[in-house]
Amino acid sequence: MMFAHxxxxxxxxxxxxxxxxQDRHRVVLFDHVGAGGADPRAFDRQRHASLxxxxxxxxxxxxxxxxxxxxxxxxxxxxxxxxxAAAAEPGRFGSLVLIGPSPRYIxxxxxxxxxxxxxxxELLDSMDSNYVxxxxxxxxxxxxxxxxxxxxxxxxxxxxxxxxEMARHFARVTFTSDNRAxxxxxxxxxxxxxxxxxxxxxxxxxxxVAERLxxxxxxxxxxxxxxxxxxxxxxxxxxxxxxxxxx
Amino acid sequence: xxxxxxxxLFEHAPCGYLSCSIDGTIIRVNRTFETWTGYDRGxxxxxxxxxLLTPAGRIYHETHCRPLLTLRGxxxxxxxxxxxxxxxxxxxxxxxxxxxxEAGRPQTVRTTITEATDRRFYERELLRAGRLxxxxxxxxxxxxxxxELASSKSLCVDARYHAAQLGMEVGGDWYDVFWxxxxxxxxxxxxxxxxxxxxxxxxxxxxxSATRALALTGLPPGRLLDALDAYAVRHxxxxxxxxxxxxxxxxxxxxxxxxxGHPPPLLxxxxxxxxxLWDGRSAPLHAIGNGSCRSQATTRIETxxxxxxxxxxxxxxxxxxxxxxxxxxxxxxxxxxxxxxGPLLTRLVDRMGDNFSDDRCLLGARRLD
Numbered sequence: 001m002m003f004a005h006x007x008x009x010x011x012x013x014x015x016x017x018x019x020x021x022q023d024r025h026r027v028v029l030f031d032h033v034g035a036g037g038a039d040p041r042a043f044d045r046q047r048h049a050s051l052x053x054x055x056x057x058x059x060x061x062x063x064x065x066x067x068x069x070x071x072x073x074x075x076x077x078x079x080x081x082x083x084x085a086a087a088a089e090p091g092r093f094g095s096l097v098l099i100g101p102s103p104r105y106i107x108x109x110x111x112x113x114x115x116x117x118x119x120x121x122e123l124l125d126s127m128d129s130n131y132v133x134x135x136x137x138x139x140x141x142x143x144x145x146x147x148x149x150x151x152x153x154x155x156x157x158x159x160x161x162x163x164x165e166m167a168r169h170f171a172r173v174t175f176t177s178d179n180r181a182x183x184x185x186x187x188x189x190x191x192x193x194x195x196x197x198x199x200x201x202x203x204x205x206x207x208x209v210a211e212r213l214x215x216x217x218x219x220x221x222x223x224x225x226x227x228x229x230x231x232x233x234x235x236x237x238x239x240x241x242x243x244x245x246x247x
Numbered sequence: 248x249x250x251x252x253x254x255x256l257f258e259h260a261p262c263g264y265l266s267c268s269i270d271g272t273i274i275r276v277n278r279t280f281e282t283w284t285g286y287d288r289g290x291x292x293x294x295x296x297x298x299l300l301t302p303a304g305r306i307y308h309e310t311h312c313r314p315l316l317t318l319r320g321x322x323x324x325x326x327x328x329x330x331x332x333x334x335x336x337x338x339x340x341x342x343x344x345x346x347x348x349e350a351g352r353p354q355t356v357r358t359t360i361t362e363a364t365d366r367r368f369y370e371r372e373l374l375r376a377g378r379l380x381x382x383x384x385x386x387x388x389x390x391x392x393x394x395e396l397a398s399s400k401s402l403c404v405d406a407r408y409h410a411a412q413l414g415m416e417v418g419g420d421w422y423d424v425f426w427x428x429x430x431x432x433x434x435x436x437x438x439x440x441x442x443x444x445x446x447x448x449x450x451x452x453x454x455x456s457a458t459r460a461l462a463l464t465g466l467p468p469g470r471l472l473d474a475l476d477a478y479a480v481r482h483x484x485x486x487x488x489x490x491x492x493x494x495x496x497x498x499x500x501x502x503x504x505x506x507x508g509h510p511p512p513l514l515x516x517x518x519x520x521x522x523x524l525w526d527g528r529s530a531p532l533h534a535i536g537n538g539s540c541r542s543q544a545t546t547r548i549e550t551x552x553x554x555x556x557x558x559x560x561x562x563x564x565x566x567x568x569x570x571x572x573x574x575x576x577x578x579x580x581x582x583x584x585x586x587x588x589g590p591l592l593t594r595l596v597d598r599m600g601d602n603f604s605d606d607r608c609l610l611g612a613r614r615l616d
Contacts, residue, residue: 008310012318076310115302123303128374129326129367130307175306199297199305224270226309230317231270 001025002067004058006076006100007174010036010162013075016233020241025071030061032078034166043166051077051177055084062092069094071244075229076100076200077174079209080182087185096190097240100226101209102201103180111180114202120175127168183212190216191243193228193236200226217243263329263339263360266346269353271295271313280360285332296358301328301336312343316356320345326367329360338367380445385410388418388448391455396424397433401615402497404435405588407596409607418606419447419488420558421455427462431497434462437556437610438490439509450485454478458492468492468505469543472529476507476539479532488532491556495548500614502554505543507531510559513577515584516552521577553588553613555580560605561596575599588613 001021003014011029018027031038032054047053058081062070070093074082079101086093105113106120162170190213194206203220210218219239223232257264263280267273276291284291284299297305304327315322321344329337343358398404406422419440424433436458440451457478461471471492479485491512493504504512504524508531511523526544529535548554555576562572576599583591592611599607 006310008307009314009318013314015318115306119302119306122301123306126303126307126326126328129370130311197295199309225313227314227317230314 001071001073002028002030002058002062004030004072004074004078004081005032005035006074006078007167007170008076008162012036013227013229014073017073017229017236017240020233020237026067028061028065028067032170033057034163034170036162040163040166043163043169045169048169048173050173051081051179052084052088054078054173055081055088058082058085059089059092062089068092071095071097073097073240074099074101076226077102077170077177080177080179083179083182083186086188087182090187093188095188095244096186097193097243098190098209099193099229099236100195100198100201100206101192102205103183103209103212104178105175105200106178108178111208112202112204114200114205115175123175124168124171127164127171180208180212183209183216184214186213186215188215189243191240192216192218193239194218194220195223195225195228196221197224198226219243260359265291265296265358265360267296267356267358269345269356271297271356274355283331283337283360283362284329290332299329301330304328312341316343316345317353320347320353326363326370338363340366384445384448387445388451391448391452392421396422397426398424399497402433402495403588403613403615404433404611405592406608406610407592408609409596418443418608419451419485420560420606420608421451422556422608422610423455423459424610424612425459425462427494428465432494433497433612434459435493435495435554435556435610435612436490437509437558437608438488439558439606439608440485440488443606450488453482454485454488454490458490462492462494467543468494468503469527469529469541472505472507472532472541473539476532476535476541486533489559490532493554493556495554495612497614500548500550500552501545502548503543503545505529505541507541508534510557510562510573513555513557513580514546514548514552515555515580516549521581521584523573523577548612548614550614550616553580553584553591553611555595556610556612558606558608560607561599561609563605564599572599 003018005011005013010031014029021027033042072082072093079098080103082096086096105115106117107113192206192210194203207218210216221228221235223235225231228236258278260277260279263283264277265273265280266275273291273294273296276288281287297308300308312322312325323342325341327339327341329339331337340361340363341358343356345353346355346357348354396404404424410418419442421438423436427434438454440447457475461474466474489508491506491509493502495502505527507529511525513521513523515521524546527542529541562576564572579595579598583594588611592609596607596609
């Protein structure tokens with residue numbers, strides 16, 4: 001059972017969820033390149049220019065660990081990364097659990113994604129603002145500046161660490177992606193977990209995904225927001241457990 | 248002494264102050280926030296805080312702030328815009344902490360909002376200045392490396408340069424090929440100045456020019472590197488620069504070369520295994536005292552043979568030793584030596600190294616019939 005975090009955080013996102021599955025499953029957690037403890041040198045602008053590169057990373061982990069019958073649990077953008085990975089390695093994935101998925105964030109004709117292209121440009125700009133202070137304080141830590149040990153401590157305590165350049169890149173790739181056409185290729189049972197009042201992936205998008213997936217199921221959660229794995233772990237766990245019991 | 252009531256401290260604090268339930272619904276706001284946003288509390292209480300943000304701000308808040316709040320209990324100095332009743336935007340810095348109940352469960356989230364109009368403007372200026380500096384450095388480097396490389400009917404030369412993908416995307420690597428006085432010998436150079444900024448590009452330009460000037464005085468390679476070292480020390484430029492300098496006689500294929508702390512040249516002669524030239528080595532610039540006498544060595548490039556000079560970015564790769572990098576380069580170059588020089592270099596630079604953190608520079612010279 002493999003858990004993939006979304007944009008903005010790292011595998012810490014799963015800390016309240018994965019322990020519930022460790023008895024019955026081999027649990028695999030990882031950080032996407034640019035997040036958490038991932039080796040920054042694995043970042044490659046060409047490879048990671050689209051979600052396929054991130055999906056290829058997932059497929060590499062699955063191959064490297066020689067995993068079969070993988071239950072892939074993807075949050076946010078990792079839902080689509082899972083869809084692409086399952087297509088790349090069809091024999092190795094058993095089912096998909098997609099939490100707050102969106103195959104396209106930007107509106108397109110009659111398709112409602114929830115955002116305009118301008119909104120996304122603004123997001124990329126605002127990320128610059130939010131990282132202005134980042135590099136200044138983190139650069140000395142990375143370079144092992146010994147006269148400010150409190151910085152190192154801060155670093156080890158910090159959750160959801162992301163490299164600003166790579167986070168910005170990931171944001172662009174994520175929010176300009178369009179994977180609507182890839183949904184039909186998924187031949188394995190797939191669960192869409194939809195939050196209430198999700199400001200990033202609204203309900204209409206979640207139902208769109210479930211309808212396009214040949215073996216898609218749609219489950220509406222009571223949890224609000226975009227991160228039920230943090231805000232409502234029990235409800236998330238029982239929804240996944242129920243789905244796994246049926247498949 | 249004048250007394251301050253807690254109520255007044257809250258209501259008229261010099262920052263917007265609001266309290267939300269865990270799901271983000273506004274429970275209480277202070278007077279300052281009402282004044283700044285133009286909403287009154289009746290319009291705010293019961294609404295979700297994120298509704299006061301721009302769509303972009305909502306994404307950031309939902310993907311960064313709320314997870315951090317849950318995991319760490321607080322977020323600090325987040326830059327977000329608040330959309331006021333008039334539709335105007337209030338650039339703000341936001342700090343939030345979770346308030347726990349007695350059992351340690353999160354109860355409410357308290358948020359202060361500080362106006363950050365000037366700060367945001369200043370940050371934009373900083374970012375713009377940073378981009379400008381990068382553009383200048385890239386242009387400077389490109390102009391320094393511009394110009395044709397010396398070649399002739401009997402010598403084909405070509406180079407590839409890939410800048411590192413992160414950071415300034417400008418490097419201190421350089422390559423150069425030029426004719427010496429006799430018009431039959433070429434000087435070949437590859438160097439690596441530490442750093443990825445304008446200073447590195449400028450130092451590279453100085454050392455590149457100095458090498459050319461020194462080469463025309465007729466100094467042999469070892470002495471040339473001594474003189475370059477003395478120049479670098481005297482003018483305090485290019486600390487720990489590594490470089491390789493070779494003089495190749497285009498008719499005979501005889502070559503003299505010397506390397507200052509630089510990875511060894513790779514020689515691929517026809518019908519022979521690729522061979523690294525480990526002789527003629529000495530320390531990087533600035534690393535040894537004055538009056539040193541750097542060693543040099545000689546070899547011969549046969550007709551059809553190829554010499555490859557490169558920087559360490561080409562042979563370094565994460566989780567791989569340097570030896571393995573050298574081995575990899577030699578086997579790739581040997582296997583594909585039948586390719587024309589240009590395609591060979593392209594192949595090597597694409598296959599080798601780690602395109603993340605260091606520049607990859609590769610210079611090739613092939614003797615023709």
